[in-house]
Amino acid sequence: MDKAPEYVVEMLHITKEFPGIIANDDITLQLRKGEIHALLGENGAGKSTLMSVLFGLYQPEAGEIRKDGVKVEINNPNDATALKIGMVHQHFKLVDVFTVLDNIILGAETTKMGFLQKKAARKKVEALSEKYGLKVDLDAKVEDITVGMQQRVEILKMLYRDNEILIFDEPTAVLTPQEIEELMATMKEFAKEGKSILFISHKLNEIMEVSDRVTVLRKGKYVGTVNTRDTDKQALSNMMVGRPVQLEVVKTPAEPGEEVLKVEDLCVPSHLHKRNAVNHVSFSVRAGEIVCIAGIDGNGQSELVYGLTGLDKASAGKITLCGKDISHASIRQRGENMSHIPEDRHKHGLVLDFSLEQNLVLQTFREPRFQKGGFIKKDAVRQYSDQLIEQFDVRSGQGSVTVARSMSGGNQQKAIIARELDRQKSLVVAVQPTRGLDVGAIEYIHGQLVKERDEGKAILLVSLELDEVMSLSDRILVIYEGELVGEFDPKTISVQELGLYMAGAKRADGKGEQQ
Amino acid sequence: MKKNRLSALYAKDGTQKLLASLLSILIGLVVGSIIVLIVGLTSKNISLSGAWDGIRLIFAGIFSTGRSATGALTFGFNPTSLGNMLFRATPLVMTGLSIAVAYQTGLFNIGAPGQYLMGTMVSLMVALSIPTDLVPPVLVWIIAFLAGALAGALWGAIPGILNAFLNINVVLACIMTNWLAANLVTWLFDISSFKNMAEGTKTGYIYKTAYNGVATAKCGLDKLFPGSQVNGGILVAIVLAIAMYILINKTTLGYQLKACGSNRHAARYAGIQDKRNIVLSMAISGGLAGAGAALYYLSGNTEFFWSTYQSLPAVGFNGIPVALLAVNNPIAVIFSALFMSMLDIVGLQMTNLTAYNEYITDVIIATIVYLSAFALVIRMLLSGRKKHGGEPAAAKAAEPEKATAPVPAEPEKGGDEA
Numbered sequence: 001m002d003k004a005p006e007y008v009v010e011m012l013h014i015t016k017e018f019p020g021i022i023a024n025d026d027i028t029l030q031l032r033k034g035e036i037h038a039l040l041g042e043n044g045a046g047k048s049t050l051m052s053v054l055f056g057l058y059q060p061e062a063g064e065i066r067k068d069g070v071k072v073e074i075n076n077p078n079d080a081t082a083l084k085i086g087m088v089h090q091h092f093k094l095v096d097v098f099t100v101l102d103n104i105i106l107g108a109e110t111t112k113m114g115f116l117q118k119k120a121a122r123k124k125v126e127a128l129s130e131k132y133g134l135k136v137d138l139d140a141k142v143e144d145i146t147v148g149m150q151q152r153v154e155i156l157k158m159l160y161r162d163n164e165i166l167i168f169d170e171p172t173a174v175l176t177p178q179e180i181e182e183l184m185a186t187m188k189e190f191a192k193e194g195k196s197i198l199f200i201s202h203k204l205n206e207i208m209e210v211s212d213r214v215t216v217l218r219k220g221k222y223v224g225t226v227n228t229r230d231t232d233k234q235a236l237s238n239m240m241v242g243r244p245v246q247l248e249v250v251k252t253p254a255e256p257g258e259e260v261l262k263v264e265d266l267c268v269p270s271h272l273h274k275r276n277a278v279n280h281v282s283f284s285v286r287a288g289e290i291v292c293i294a295g296i297d298g299n300g301q302s303e304l305v306y307g308l309t310g311l312d313k314a315s316a317g318k319i320t321l322c323g324k325d326i327s328h329a330s331i332r333q334r335g336e337n338m339s340h341i342p343e344d345r346h347k348h349g350l351v352l353d354f355s356l357e358q359n360l361v362l363q364t365f366r367e368p369r370f371q372k373g374g375f376i377k378k379d380a381v382r383q384y385s386d387q388l389i390e391q392f393d394v395r396s397g398q399g400s401v402t403v404a405r406s407m408s409g410g411n412q413q414k415a416i417i418a419r420e421l422d423r424q425k426s427l428v429v430a431v432q433p434t435r436g437l438d439v440g441a442i443e444y445i446h447g448q449l450v451k452e453r454d455e456g457k458a459i460l461l462v463s464l465e466l467d468e469v470m471s472l473s474d475r476i477l478v479i480y481e482g483e484l485v486g487e488f489d490p491k492t493i494s495v496q497e498l499g500l501y502m503a504g505a506k507r508a509d510g511k512g513e514q515q
Numbered sequence: 516m517k518k519n520r521l522s523a524l525y526a527k528d529g530t531q532k533l534l535a536s537l538l539s540i541l542i543g544l545v546v547g548s549i550i551v552l553i554v555g556l557t558s559k560n561i562s563l564s565g566a567w568d569g570i571r572l573i574f575a576g577i578f579s580t581g582r583s584a585t586g587a588l589t590f591g592f593n594p595t596s597l598g599n600m601l602f603r604a605t606p607l608v609m610t611g612l613s614i615a616v617a618y619q620t621g622l623f624n625i626g627a628p629g630q631y632l633m634g635t636m637v638s639l640m641v642a643l644s645i646p647t648d649l650v651p652p653v654l655v656w657i658i659a660f661l662a663g664a665l666a667g668a669l670w671g672a673i674p675g676i677l678n679a680f681l682n683i684n685v686v687l688a689c690i691m692t693n694w695l696a697a698n699l700v701t702w703l704f705d706i707s708s709f710k711n712m713a714e715g716t717k718t719g720y721i722y723k724t725a726y727n728g729v730a731t732a733k734c735g736l737d738k739l740f741p742g743s744q745v746n747g748g749i750l751v752a753i754v755l756a757i758a759m760y761i762l763i764n765k766t767t768l769g770y771q772l773k774a775c776g777s778n779r780h781a782a783r784y785a786g787i788q789d790k791r792n793i794v795l796s797m798a799i800s801g802g803l804a805g806a807g808a809a810l811y812y813l814s815g816n817t818e819f820f821w822s823t824y825q826s827l828p829a830v831g832f833n834g835i836p837v838a839l840l841a842v843n844n845p846i847a848v849i850f851s852a853l854f855m856s857m858l859d860i861v862g863l864q865m866t867n868l869t870a871y872n873e874y875i876t877d878v879i880i881a882t883i884v885y886l887s888a889f890a891l892v893i894r895m896l897l898s899g900r901k902k903h904g905g906e907p908a909a910a911k912a913a914e915p916e917k918a919t920a921p922v923p924a925e926p927e928k929g930g931d932e933a
Contacts, residue, residue: 311784332786340784348784353777362774362785371767378765 006069008033008196009054009085009165014063016049023049024060027222029215031165036187036197038207038228040240041217042410042438047200050217051167054198055087056080086163088154090170096143100136101125104157121160128159132186147297148179155186166190167198172206176296177466177499184210202240202438204233204247205467216240241440251450254474257287260426260458261308266317268300268307270482276315277303279482285427290449290459292473294466296502300482301462302343305431308460310334311348322426335363339420343431343462349416350404357385357400360419392418393444410441417445421452428452431462446472466495480504532842535893539840539886540854547573547879551871561870569871573879576861582868596860598736598743602814603856604849606631608752609807610834611852612759613671615843617800619763621776624797626674626689627804628831629696630667634805635812635819635828636700638663640707642724642813652728656813659729663809664802670696671801672794679790685797693827722819723812730815744817748810752849755806759845762799772796804831836880839887855880 009031016024024046031037041047052058054065056074064071067083074080080087094103101118104125110117122138129136134152142150151171158166168187172180187197187210201207207214208228216223216239223239237245262284270277277300285291293301306312308319310331319327322337342348350359361370361381370380385400394414396402404412417433430449434442449472453459463469469476469490476488478501485507488498500506548570555566568588572579577600578590610627617624624630642659674688724730734747763769774782775792783789807830812819837855841847858880862873886893 309784330786331783335786342784347778347780349781351774351778351781354774358770362781365767365770374766374768376765376767376770 006033007031007066008068010066010069011050011054012064012066014050014053014060014065016046016053016058016060022220024053025220025222026063027217027220030225031196031198032213033196034191034194035212036191036199036210038199038201038211038214039217040202040204040207040214040236042202042219042240042440045217045240045438046220047217048169049220051087051169051198051200054080054085054167081161081163084162084164085167086158086161086165087167088151088158088169088171090173092150092154094142094150094153097141099139099141100145100149100153101138103142103153104138104160108161125156125160128156132159132189133182134186147174148176148182151175151179151183163195165196165198167200169200170202171199172201172203174297174464176503177495178503180206203467204236204439207236208233218242237439240438245439246443246447247439249446249450249471251472252454254289254453256289256474257456259284260287260322261285261460262318262320263308264318264320266304266307266319267315268303268312269315270300270303275482277482278307278314280317281479281482281484282317283477283484283487285458285460287426287456287458288453289474290453290461290472291475291477292461292463292469293477293479294463294469294473294498294502295479297464299479299502301431301464301479303482304479305340305343305429305462308334308429309338309340335425337425338427338429339423339425341416341420341428341430341433343435345409345412345416350412352403352405354404355400356389356394356396356402356404356407356415357381359404359415360385360388360400363419363423388415388418388422391422392448394418410437413437413445414441417448421448426458428457428459429462430459432464433461434463434465434468442468466498469498470495478502480507532844533847536840536842536847536851536887538893539883542886543879543883544573546882547875550878551875554871558870565870569865569869569875572861572865572869573875576864577857579864579868588868594740595742596864598740598745600853600856600860601736601740601749602744602746603859604852605748605752606807606811606830607833607837607852607855608749608756608849609810610804610831611837611841611848612752612756612834612845613800613803613807614834614838615841615845615848616759616763616803617796618838618843619776620772620792620796621779622675622678622685622793622796622800624671624674624689624800624804625686625832625835626671626692626801627834628827628829629689629693630670630801630804631808631828631831632693632696632700633670634663634667634808636703637666637805638809639722639724639812639819640703642729643722643727645727647728652730653732655727655729656731659724659813660806660809663813664806667805667808668798668802671804672798675794675797678797679793693831697827723816725815729813731810731813744814746814748814751810752807755803756845756849759803763845804834836884836887839884 007030011027011029014024014027014029015022027046027050029037029039029050039047039050049058053060054074056076056079059075065074066072072079072083074083095106098106101122105118105121110120125138128134134156136149136152136156137145142153145153151174171183175183184206187199191197191212199207199211211228213225213227214231214236215225216236218240226236233247234245237247264282266278266281267276268278279300281304283291293304295301303312307314310329314327317327318325321334324337326334346352351362358381361384364370365376365381370377370384382400388394389396389399392414395411396407404415407415413433420428428449433449434445437445446468449459449461461473463472471490473490476490476493476498477484478486478488478498480502481504485504486501497506551569551573552566555561555563555569571588575590577596578593579596580589580591580593583589610631613627613630614624638659641662642655645655645658647655670692673692674683674685677683677688678685731746731748733745734750736745736747736749737743763773771782771787772792772795774785774787775789776796779789782792811817811830833855837848837851840851840854858876862876865871865875866873
């Protein structure tokens with residue numbers, strides 16, 4: 001750190017305005033050679049905009065970018081590539097039906113008289129993969145490999161192009177704890193070699209573990225840059241949110257009451273393959289407890305929820321809710337005793353072109369308080385909507401009449417949560433309720449879920465975030481390839497052990513695969 | 516204070532839409548005038564004053580009362596033109612409604628011509644086959660009207676069913692049902708016994724309900740607009756337009772239909788029966804088109820001429836520009852349909868009074884349709900860049916929430932892969 005005072009990349013006083021909003025207001029980010037520099041901020045803080053400026057997707061209104069002390073113009077992503085800047089996007093940019101090798105060389109193919117020179121490319125990729133321990137199967141198709149391996153493919157893509165500045169955008173969101181550890185090790189290895197890394201995240205644990213310095217943005221403004229070793233999680237989150245934040249979920253031990261949901265031998269067919277996505281799953285949720293389904297994305301969680309809520313038909317099994325058999329009930333009948341915070345807030349949760357108030361009554365517009373003889377009571381809807389907005393602190397441009405599409409993701413999620421929790425149903429199915437949200441919003445949503453639990457609701461939480469699983473749940477069920485492979489008490493199991501179950505390396509009945 | 520209220524009015528979405536449509540109309544009329552001028556200047560037969568007459572007719576042809584003794588154009592209240600305008604607008608209001616209502620629920624009903632044809636056939640057959648010496652003509656009219664609407668509704672439901680249950684594209688299914696209707700109607704008239712009712716002097720079959728004494732009530736409109744074909748049909752159309760406005764905006768059914776149209780998944784999530792609603796909104800849409808045909812052909816002396824299928828009824832397709840110009844607002848559909856039929860009358864006046872023909876109005880309509888399609892651009896121009904800042908697109912870009920935004924840091928061109 002101390003030998004090289006100069007920076008490889010400097011973004012000086014960058015200002016990027018969108019009509020009406022200043023996304024980046026005089027932001028300075030200086031990246032040293034060989035450091036891991038974390039960029040921390042809430043949603044809408046301007047992290048992605050800043051990276052888009054660095055990547056040439058946006059032109060800033062003011063400020064300049066320097067590479068090795070020399071001012072550069074980055075007008076498009078090709079310029080960025082020429083400057084050896086590479087990026088791993090949160091949503092991978094891979095061609096599913098191409099092989100791993102084809103994906104890596106795509107766009108940077110070496111050709112001889114128009115013919116691909118794959119052999120040389122393969123050698124180079126193999127060497128890189130060997131050197132950094134990035135294990136990939138070069139001849140597998142991308143659609144057949146795990147998410148973790150897809151990320152390694154993305155990293156190899158950057159290395160293959162000899163990039164020196166590597167940007168990782170929320171890289172750990174999709175990984176298991178083991179994979180996260182491997183990624184951290186790889187990043188440190190890169191840094192040791194003199195590559196410089198920009199690491200976008202809002203997960204404080206990871207930032208503390210891997211980064212050398214942290215730059216914090218808040219609402220488009222630069223808050224400060226600190227050395228990681230001189231700070232701690234609480235200080236960072238306070239910087240990010242601008243007020244003291246409760247990081248740990250505060251809750252008393254659960255006092256489970258009667259059984260609210262009982263699932264027996266449930267099977268839900270998959271849309272992707274011929275096997276069952278959910279395979280003979282049985283469990284129950286009692287009043288006053290939070291039961292969490294933990295697992296890596298794509299192991300049948302979504303289908304399990306679809307089967308429970310009626311969005312998909314179950315092929316076998318029995319579901320009992322509040323003593324009633326709802327195995328064949330319609331979505332609406334199930335909704336009589338069930339709230340559902342859906343996984344995909346844009347697909348299922350909201351009608352984006354509707355106003356906020358119309359979205360807030362999406363589940364309840366048929367109730368007599370909102371309609372009479374088929375006519376919507378506009379005033380009643382407005383009053384209810386204003387009340388929910390106030391109560392749940394949903395922020396939007398124009399209140400009740402704001403178009404849902406124009407709201408920020410956090411507030412869209414808050415609106416859904418307001419709608420679902422206010423319905424006061426015995427069972428709350430919450431699927432990744434905090435996905436993509438920042439610590440302030442997460443704190444709020446966790447608080448609301450605990451409050452519901454304490455009021456005697458049964459809560460079924462589906463989450464991919466281990467932190468959330470460990471801190472929020474009273475009971476953990478691990479799902480792997482559509483089957484429940486173990487039930488744990490969060491107080492007695494370690495994150496590491498949970499990870500092994502999630503990855504299928506261990507299971508409670510001893511049938512675990514060998515790694 | 517007043518200025519504030521004015522600018523607030525200007526900033527309202529509805530005002531913007533109205534201004535955009537009015538601007539489209541104005542530009543359309545100006546383009547028509549320019550073409551009249553160019554044709555006038557390049558043609559030996561037309562003098563400059565002839566061209567000037569043409570331009571004046573484009574803007575005020577509906578008030579033209581012919582030429583004075585000196586050969587100058589005269590203008591004033593022309594009850595015949597106005598009455599005919601109302602008469603011709605009637606089916607246009609209905610097909611415009613058909614398309615607007617479907618569009619509000621997320622469906623593009625290009626099947627209106629087919630639904631209109633089915634409505635035509637069924638209402639004519641019913642009106643001609645129930646003996647009026649046994650059943651009062653008013654009752655026959657009502658039965659025939661309802662039957663026509665029902666036929667349109669059933670025909671419209673077909674693409675709805677195909678879409679909801681087999682996931683077949685609505686537009687494709689609609690186009691198919693159009694031609695199915697054309698052939699079916701030809702065949703059914705061909706094998707029917709109504710041929711006997713054709714006037715012998717004309718080729719092909721011509722049907723009009725006056726043979727059976729069935730005709731739409733005039734509702735006193737013939738007193739207001741003497742010498743025109745106007746009848747109570749336009750009143751029925753206006754009532755239906757208002758009913759549709761209420762249905763879409765004020766009822767739970769409209770709310771459900773719109774929710775399905777806007778986001779089928781979210782509607783399903785909320786326990787709304789998405790499949791039923793898709794079929795229902797296509798049926799409503801088809802029913803409106805069918806009712807439009809019934810209103811037109813049940814008027815009594817309107818002739819339906821059908822030798823063999825040649826083309827689909829233009830009024831079905833003309834519903835599209837009517838709905839476009841009205842930005843799919845059922846109330847605005849009344850006015851845009853009136854405007855379109857006014858252009859028809861203007862075309863006739865041009866043919867009658869000048870060396871131009873009625874096709875000049877097609878140019879105007881075409882221009883307006885293009886401009887309506889660009890209505891969004893015009894609205895953006897009207898609102899200026901400042902307003903645009905508050906629009907979703909920019910807000911999204913500024914707050915790149917991972918799952919929502921077309922995330923800025925994701926170059927589509929694959930520059931990062933290069």
